[in-house]
Amino acid sequence: MYLQINEKDDYRACEKLNLFIQDDLEEELFSLMRDRDVAIVGAGPSLRKVKDLKEEIIVAADGASRYLESYVRTPDIIVTDLDGITKINGSSFYVVHAHGDNIPSIDMVIEMKKMVGTCQGFQLGRTKMYGGFTDGDRAALLALIAKARKVSLYGMDFDDEKIGMYSKPYLLDDIPLSERKKIKLKIAKEILQFSGLI
């Protein structure tokens, strides 16, 4: 089993996302995290143990944003490939990742007040590439690049046998890891180890 990522589709996705980007808000995004204590929150099963966060800035990885909005506080930043969220809130800064498997969902960015777009393999126009693979490790690298004072991880369960229920809007409970998700989490773990964050 491998991920079967289609480079041409990734390119098309990046082209589409770039068409939606009017202003380059990268500096505004970085300034939210610079010299701040930043919490990066993933959607692993341990997310439901997060009751409050002391960090000044909360960055949610995709589906984790739905839990945080309901039970903790609205994330300052949401890093998403658009399949973990169902609606756009008016206050978070969105970092949207385009790839070959989310091309139709890219339309959702129209509603976002503040957005930076990222792609993989190609950097076109105003899109960015900060490194990383899954929304969680991409969010963590973003905080490092933005020069956060301290980066703390929550809801990141790379060795768990389960995918957390907040990973997708249609899940009602944690579910066993699929082969595809296992590979994705292995890549994410290696990136975070290489970055010295775990």
Ligand SMILES: Nc1ncnc2c1ncn2[C@@H]1O[C@H](COP(=O)(O)OP(=O)(O)OP(=O)(O)O)[C@@H](O)[C@H]1O
């Ligand atoms: N056991 C886990 N289950 C789900 N997410 C996890 C787990 N452990 C860590 N995470 C992190 O939480 C992040 C958010 O989860 P989510 O499933 O919404 O991510 P995603 O990157 O959008 O994945 P997908 O490829 O399924 O869209 C992941 O990107 C991953 O980095």
Ligand SMILES: Nc1nc2c(c(=O)[nH]1)N=C(CO)CN2
């Ligand atoms: N084409 C494609 N690219 C990706 C995908 C995916 O499902 N398809 N998932 C990712 C991590 O969540 C990162 N990149």
Ligand SMILES: [Mg+2]
């Ligand atoms: Mg997702």
